[in-house]
Amino acid sequence: MSKVKCLLCPRECVLGSGDRGDCRARMNIDGKLQTLVYGKPCAMHVDPIEKKPLYHYLPSTSSFSIATAGCNLHCMYCQNWEISQREPENTRNMDLSPSEVVRQAMAAKCKTIAYTYSEPIIFFEYAADTGRLAHKNGLLNVWVTAGYINPEPLKEAVTFVDAANIDLKGITDKFYKTMAKASLDPVLNTIKTMKREGVWVELTNLVVPTYNDTREDFAKLCDWVMDNVGPEVPVHFARFWPMYQLKNLPPTPEEVLTQARETAMSRGIQYAYVGNVPGHEGNNTYCPVCKKIVIKRRGYMILEYNIIVGKCKFCNHKIAGRWE
């Protein structure tokens, strides 16, 4: 039986008959590459869209969220490792066809379907078919992704992905190799491509003590964002909690996250947030011109909303995002 080479992500696994890809979700069966997770999500939930996190996209709406087993990264801090680092044979999977996903999303009055928790890239075919059907039914698609995908499938993905939260885990290749057994450049390419093709993009940087938590790290990351995708792309600095293979580290100190946000703003990032710290002033959206709070949040809840027709209620400055 012939070998196959998967071309979905930069790993480009070469698989003999019966071999499984690094993502665990694709297998060479009798000389053909097959997906083991089509229509077989192991996680399904209705979440507030702010959880993704997406703060500038249809706020206060619900997102029908699904995931299958598997992932093409192996991050030492993965909070969803019990599904992302498992074979689909070893997770409890549902039978949920693309049409059933859309039907249930509409029944739950969701405005979006989120492909999340693990990694939508590795359930690409399922996400693509569901995404197209979602569009036909007036729903929008959100990817929560690490962005580790090859250019060709990415070109297809941007035709049905409307918004994305992309992990920018670090700003050095060394970090990506150490933390996720991956490389940085494909992720940077994904961010630039999605932005250029009109996908609404927000970035998340999980700040991990001793790995990527210095002022220099934050400055370099923000400079890249400014130079390549611009000041209006929101950046979320999220608190790390001890997890999976990094239980020996402490949670990220709040002052480090505050420093990250302040560094971002000093570098020109207009919307810099602190995540996983309820009550922090970095949970709120501020108008970049008059500096007043345009969205006040506590966790995922919106307490105050001062955006009218996409503009700051106080000074009329256009706030970047999709508000309706």
Next chain:
Amino acid sequence: MLKKQITRKEFLKTGFLGILTILALPLSRIFSIKDNVSRKDAKYYKELAG
């Protein structure tokens, strides 16, 4: 309180059923694998010569 004495026969029967159950669990997973995963053609790959 009444104490029921388990007979040797009951003990062996329970043990035997317990062992069968433990052995059957992985076997049942093997038979259910087909339903738990999909077999659908993937996109973005190429066949290699040789």
